[in-house]
Amino acid sequence: MFEYLLLTQLTLIFFTLVTIFAFVVRRTNKIIDNEEISGGLRDPPQPMKLPLIGHLHLLAGYKIPYQAFGVLRKKYGDIVALKLGNVQSLVVSGHQNIREILVTKGYRFDSRPNFERYRMLFNGNKENSLAFCDWSDRHKFKRDMLKIHSFPRAFTNKFESLETIISNEAKNLVSQIEGTTRIKPFLVETVCNVFTDHFCSKTFRKNEAFTHMVESFDEIFYEINQGYAADFLPFLLPFHTNHLEKINNLAREVRKFVLEYIIEDRYETLTAEDEPQDYVECLIKQVRYGQDLDFSWNTALFALEDVVGGHCAITNFLIKVLAYLVKEPLVQKKIQEEIDAVTYLGDNKWRTVAISDRNKMPFTEGTIFEAIRMIASAIVPRVSNQDSSVNGYRIKKDTLIFLDNYDLSMSEELWDEPHKFKPERFIVNGHFVKPNHFLPFGGGRRGCMGYKMVQLVGFGMLANIMQYFTVLPVSFEDYTVPVGSLALPFDTYSFNFIKRQIDTVI
Numbered sequence: 001m002f003e004y005l006l007l008t009q010l011t012l013i014f015f016t017l018v019t020i021f022a023f024v025v026r027r028t029n030k031i032i033d034n035e036e037i038s039g040g041l042r043d044p045p046q047p048m049k050l051p052l053i054g055h056l057h058l059l060a061g062y063k064i065p066y067q068a069f070g071v072l073r074k075k076y077g078d079i080v081a082l083k084l085g086n087v088q089s090l091v092v093s094g095h096q097n098i099r100e101i102l103v104t105k106g107y108r109f110d111s112r113p114n115f116e117r118y119r120m121l122f123n124g125n126k127e128n129s130l131a132f133c134d135w136s137d138r139h140k141f142k143r144d145m146l147k148i149h150s151f152p153r154a155f156t157n158k159f160e161s162l163e164t165i166i167s168n169e170a171k172n173l174v175s176q177i178e179g180t181t182r183i184k185p186f187l188v189e190t191v192c193n194v195f196t197d198h199f200c201s202k203t204f205r206k207n208e209a210f211t212h213m214v215e216s217f218d219e220i221f222y223e224i225n226q227g228y229a230a231d232f233l234p235f236l237l238p239f240h241t242n243h244l245e246k247i248n249n250l251a252r253e254v255r256k257f258v259l260e261y262i263i264e265d266r267y268e269t270l271t272a273e274d275e276p277q278d279y280v281e282c283l284i285k286q287v288r289y290g291q292d293l294d295f296s297w298n299t300a301l302f303a304l305e306d307v308v309g310g311h312c313a314i315t316n317f318l319i320k321v322l323a324y325l326v327k328e329p330l331v332q333k334k335i336q337e338e339i340d341a342v343t344y345l346g347d348n349k350w351r352t353v354a355i356s357d358r359n360k361m362p363f364t365e366g367t368i369f370e371a372i373r374m375i376a377s378a379i380v381p382r383v384s385n386q387d388s389s390v391n392g393y394r395i396k397k398d399t400l401i402f403l404d405n406y407d408l409s410m411s412e413e414l415w416d417e418p419h420k421f422k423p424e425r426f427i428v429n430g431h432f433v434k435p436n437h438f439l440p441f442g443g444g445r446r447g448c449m450g451y452k453m454v455q456l457v458g459f460g461m462l463a464n465i466m467q468y469f470t471v472l473p474v475s476f477e478d479y480t481v482p483v484g485s486l487a488l489p490f491d492t493y494s495f496n497f498i499k500r501q502i503d504t505v506i
């Protein structure tokens, strides 16, 4: 009897345990299922918001949004949700998180913001733009078509031709800036000529229409780089109507120049059999004889203008480099020592420095990257094209994503003495090395299409200026470099260019 009871009890205990176990397993599976469905994701922290403007007030009062991002990061962590007007947004900091957005999950974050301003600037359709359109087969095609021109590979004809163009233009620049203090008007034409020659096989000397065109481009570049509350509060747009109309007029003048001086009669005369000689002809050929893709002449012209407009980024960037160097005589000296060593021909003679010298000049290349780091210009915002996540935080489709490039460029955890100008931080065992966590050109499928041009043209111009001149300050000039954007007003820093004592063989 006792044995029977014991057996019954044991059986009961056994079945109870099995039931509990089954329940636990079922529940655990249910939790796992739920986590898979929802991704086990948390909602990102979000500060208290105000009616109508949401969190816009949190970005106000700072010269650059990055400063606000830093404050938010300290309070809420690496990922913070913001409602800016009616736009659901997210600020993402930390290099792993930024890489996750740009690269690992880049295909989920490949759209761009839908600002009314972009629509107005690109003839009623932001898809006309190269940098602000959403991802599509057509955009991929546009990128592929541009690649061979904007990323010329060493030892190819394209590279050699670009090397000659840069050398000729740099020589011309050097002869112009001797005795002047305002370099920007000369530099902007020089760099624009590199672009028009390389992409369009055209150069312009003492041409008023060209001078006017580069000034218009520079103004557009400056304006497009400013932040507008109206991007998030469209009802404010009417206050910008005059301003936007002014930019549209400038853009129309650029278009007029492009058609008259760059395209000329090539649209009509290029035949289906002709091998395209430059980017312009590739575009014309695609519009006239290409198949499948809806690629209008208007789209092609916008693509061309976006690329040629890249000269503004490089010009303003180079002026900022000089503004750093004017305060860093030792850095200038080291660049000059590097140039002199690489270009020495013997017998107290030197040859002109060229872009193929770049690999032998890690300090000069490091200087370019150190300036890019310190400027910490914004990464063009991305937008999620589907529900997704970053670092376990839920991100809804159509969320606008700001990537905190300032944190990436200036973090104490990633850089030694980040506020000091130290090109040597990019040199490892005598070679230039870019750390993996440094992403000034973004990355993934929407990464910058012009970074090679920045490296090559930036290097070519800087090395040539430094070969001939030492750059000294002009009295009472403030050389504080604005960070967060590449743009500068047209009327900007002056410098004294002091000729070095060196017999250069030209």
Ligand code: HEM
Residues within 6 Å of the ligand: 102, 130, 131, 132, 143, 150, 306, 307, 309, 310, 311, 313, 314, 317, 372, 377, 378, 379, 380, 381, 382, 440, 441, 442, 443, 444, 445, 446, 447, 448, 449, 450, 451, 453, 454, 486
């Ligand atoms: C120092 C100068 C420059 C910097 C720091 C810079 C940086 C950037 C960044 C951060 C992006 C966004 C990348 C992303 O979303 O992942 C971008 C996009 C882009 N950049 Fe640059 N850029 C520079 C110069 C140029 C130049 C000279 C050109 C033209 C040749 C150019 C053409 C483009 C284009 C076309 C895009 C859009 C690519 C796309 O959305 O598919 N950039 N750039």
